[in-house]
Amino acid sequence: MKAYINEISYYLPDKVLTNEDLIKKFPEWTTEKVNSKLGIKQRHIASENETSGDMAIKAAEKLFELKSIDKDSVDFILFCTQSPDYFLPTTACIIQSKLGLRKNIGALHFNLGCSGYIYGLSIAKGLISAGIAKNILFLTSETYSRYIHVEDKVNLSIFGDAATATLISTDGFAEIGDFELGTDGNGWDNLIVKTGCAKFPKNLNSFDIDESGNLRSSDHLYMNGSNVFNFTLATIPDLIKSLIIKTKLQNNQINFFVFHQANKFMLDTLRKLCRIPEEKFYVDMEDVGNTVSSTIPIALKRLKQKNNLNKGNNIILAGFGVGLSWGACVMKIK
Amino acid sequence: MELKEFTVNFMDQFEDSDREKIESKTVFKDLDSWDSLTTMLVIAMIKTEYNFDITADEIRSCNTVEELFNFINK
Numbered sequence: 001m002k003a004y005i006n007e008i009s010y011y012l013p014d015k016v017l018t019n020e021d022l023i024k025k026f027p028e029w030t031t032e033k034v035n036s037k038l039g040i041k042q043r044h045i046a047s048e049n050e051t052s053g054d055m056a057i058k059a060a061e062k063l064f065e066l067k068s069i070d071k072d073s074v075d076f077i078l079f080c081t082q083s084p085d086y087f088l089p090t091t092a093c094i095i096q097s098k099l100g101l102r103k104n105i106g107a108l109h110f111n112l113g114c115s116g117y118i119y120g121l122s123i124a125k126g127l128i129s130a131g132i133a134k135n136i137l138f139l140t141s142e143t144y145s146r147y148i149h150v151e152d153k154v155n156l157s158i159f160g161d162a163a164t165a166t167l168i169s170t171d172g173f174a175e176i177g178d179f180e181l182g183t184d185g186n187g188w189d190n191l192i193v194k195t196g197c198a199k200f201p202k203n204l205n206s207f208d209i210d211e212s213g214n215l216r217s218s219d220h221l222y223m224n225g226s227n228v229f230n231f232t233l234a235t236i237p238d239l240i241k242s243l244i245i246k247t248k249l250q251n252n253q254i255n256f257f258v259f260h261q262a263n264k265f266m267l268d269t270l271r272k273l274c275r276i277p278e279e280k281f282y283v284d285m286e287d288v289g290n291t292v293s294s295t296i297p298i299a300l301k302r303l304k305q306k307n308n309l310n311k312g313n314n315i316i317l318a319g320f321g322v323g324l325s326w327g328a329c330v331m332k333i334k
Numbered sequence: 335m336e337l338k339e340f341t342v343n344f345m346d347q348f349e350d351s352d353r354e355k356i357e358s359k360t361v362f363k364d365l366d367s368w369d370s371l372t373t374m375l376v377i378a379m380i381k382t383e384y385n386f387d388i389t390a391d392e393i394r395s396c397n398t399v400e401e402l403f404n405f406i407n408k
Binding site for chain 2: 268
């Protein structure tokens with residue numbers, strides 16, 4: 001049984017943090033840096049009482065309205081987040097209840113970030129191919145804003161909150177094809193929130209600046225940008241090459257590439273290294289920032305709305321980041 | 335690869351206000367706009383223009399633009 005992306009919708013929280021807001025707070029930060037180098041003008045931030053579960057529900061409700069989808073047809077919930085509502089139970093169960101979905105369905109949440117959308121598609125494809133589910137509600141939702149230190153101007157500039165809902169089904173506009181996945185746990189501490197879980201349950205209150213100038217708080221999101229950057233440069237070009245070989249397609253048969261929208265200069269560098277022509281490389285993050293596992297579905301939705309995706313077009317999606325984790329897949333437009 | 339061209343490529347990764355201050359003998363870590371983001375922009379430039387993999391630590395082990403140029407050239 002083939003698996004298809006049937007429809008995508010997304011939800012952006014109302015509150016917006018603009019570059020002007022950031023520069024007021026950090027006068028040494030410039031619009032040149034944030035706008036032209038990072039490629040971000042603004043990012044949406046979840047309100048104080050708005051959790052990743054709340055946002056995922058809003059994205060799902062938008063999806064149901066879009067296509068007048070019968071909620072009762074959903075037979076599996078897949079939820080990707082690194083900022084769940086509770087340690088337990090899984091937020092996916094709460095989502096089943098709040099959306100009023102059937103009870104004889106599966107629901108689980110998995111913890112991945114920027115590679116999350118690719119992994120979710122791989123799980124969904126497996127469930128459909130095995131005949132375990134037919135209409136999967138795949139949700140991504142993240143509130144990294146909650147993890148970021150108030151003085152961390154780099155991460156405050158990069159990350160935005162958002163949620164997406166994708167219906168993966170036995171029919172749709174894009175057939176989900178082959179995958180290539182990768183993991184390197186040696187890079188575990190390059191993007192981390194150290195405390196609050198089993199290893200370090202209490203705040204450590206440790207705060208310094210690392211050798212690269214990154215703010216490093218044990219109790220907040222820490223990202224060693226240059227290590228993460230070097231990892232993507234070393235890994236992603238080969239990932240794309242391997243996937244294309246696996247699909248037995250020629251390079252020129254790939255019509256679009258939608259990468260995880262991390263930041264503009266990383267995407268520019270990756271595009272050049274992967275030798276992808278500009279017109280095939282979709283970048284769309286100026287008004288939302290890096291929304292972690294939501295960047296790819298938001299970009300894919302916008303690509304579909306803005307371009308004539310023709311029958312037979314091949315699109316490669318690639319996600320990479322925290323873990324370290326990465327993956328890519330190809331889809332064919334029906 | 336020429337030092338002059340490398341210095342121009344290097345300069346382009348900095349804020350306008352610092353660009354005019356940069357020459358081959360400049361101790362780049364002393365510049366106002368040297369930070370974690372600029373380090374990554376320099377890594378990106380060196381990779382795409384010179385096809386050379388360099389880490390943040392290696393960049394920091396060099397003091398001047400000329401030393402960085404020599405590091406890549408060796």
